[in-house]
């Protein structure tokens with residue numbers, strides 16, 4: 001349906017399937033108390049999936065940038081200050097790292113890893129507009145679907161434009177130092193075009209939408225139909241059942 | 254039967270004290286190509302909004318007089334009835350992208366989707382329009398990845414795919430390079446020849462005058478000149494109207510003063526007219 005597909009076959013899946021699988025992984029990681037389960041999920045499910053789609057590197061990159069620093073902080077803080085600490089794992093002078101604290105930090109870190117890696121696969125292989133379209137096809141009102149897609153697509157675009165303005169102002173000799181007043185005065189020419197262009201953009205786009213019958217009261221049709229193979233529906237059901245089973249296990253066993 | 258009938262129109266934006274347009278009378282026949290010009294803040298964009306049927310349903314404010322588009326009174330007609338009949342393309346290509354769609358084809362289809370047009374009909378109408386505008390090869394690209402000129406062609410296709418009877422263009426090429434501008438206007442010219450009524454706001458009369466069947470000049474919210482381009486230029490000669498005369502017309506003025514161009518002969522608006530005039 002779309003050209004330039006990152007993520008190979010993963011790209012062509014129904015976004016709802018990818019969303020369900022990602023959510024199932026995350027819920028499983030949170031419902032099952034052993035970090036080994038989460039680690040197993042990562043190594044046996046998420047990693048192979050990313051390899052299959054050819055997006056392992058960006059996925060690992062996201063994990064490294066988001067999970068690694070958090071894990072470092074967690075290990076130090078929980079290791080030192082875990083309230084129920086009883087077994088010393090490591091002594092460094094007056095500092096004691098508690099085993100229970102380290103284990104707890106490990107568990108949280110692994111869950112974070114699942115969250116970030118699962119979502120990075122979803123986002124790397126799914127254009128926001130396609131996700132919104134799939135949600136609309138599944139029954140989300142068209143207005144919500146539009147707002148979701150437009151927000152996800154326009155915000156990065158608007159940021160890009162703001163950076164262009166910043167560059168232009170710098171080139172014209174914008175200085176960002178000196179007294180508070182001087183700095184405020186310097187930043188003003190930067191902020192004004194940014195705000196005003198955002199406002200105009202909102203108004204012009206509102207008119208453009210109006211001209212194209214947005215929210216005309218008719219039930220909208222869609223140009224593309226997002227494919228939804230029977231296998232994908234089965235996978236989504238399986239995800240639901242797995243999460244349900246994990247929930248029951250967590251509550252009663 | 255005029256397709257646009259504006260009688261004694263006075264319009265004031267909400268919270269403004271002075272009308273943006275006052276005492277405006279304008280009748281446009283089917284198939285005409287009207288070019289509107291005038292200095293900044295003269296009310297050109299406001300006139301576009303009136304003709305596009307956005308006033309008073311989208312922009313509120315106070316409207317006096319009557320405005321009929323394709324025989325529909327804008328004060329009584331529903332938005333849906335007007336959307337079918339008049340399309341508009343605005344200045345900024347990027348701001349006209351809905352932002353909610355991933356490909357050019359979907360972006361062009363957006364208006365049809367909102368009208369609930371069935372999918373097969375939508376497919377042929379969109380494909381037809383993409384081909385007509387010359388961007389069929391971009392159908393599967395993201396609209397964000399296009400150049401300004403290409404985005405403006407997408408906006409044009411998105412307006413035309415609704416099959417309007419009137420197309421309003423508010424400085425559609427002011428942010429484009431000459432080549433892209435030519436492309437946009439060539440498409441409009443084609444459709445006008447097939448019967449589309451066109452209202453174009455343009456500062457650069459240099460080339461707008463070439464295809465305009467009629468030139469309307471706005472000044473501080475009123476129409477100060479209306480007629481064939483050559484007549485309008487002759488009438489405005491020596492007045493500060495904020496209108497940029499085409500260079501050939503200025504040449505005509507000078508030639509007339511020097512006795513090289515007879516007083517009775519209409520001033521040249523295009524290079525061909527000048528050449529023909531001087532040959533005689």
Ligand SMILES: Nc1ncnc2c1ncn2[C@@H]1O[C@H](COP(=O)(O)OP(=O)(O)OP(=O)(O)O)[C@@H](O)[C@H]1O
Pocket residue numbers: 266267269273291292293294295296297298299300
């Ligand atoms: N949305 C609005 N709300 C209130 N006043 C407006 C609005 N749009 C335009 N005006 C006012 O109406 C008057 C006419 O503006 P308009 O934009 O129609 O002029 P224009 O001829 O298109 O100018 P330009 O050449 O700058 O595009 C101006 O005084 C302007 O301030």
Ligand SMILES: [Mg+2]
Pocket residue numbers: 297298299423
């Ligand atoms: Mg304007």
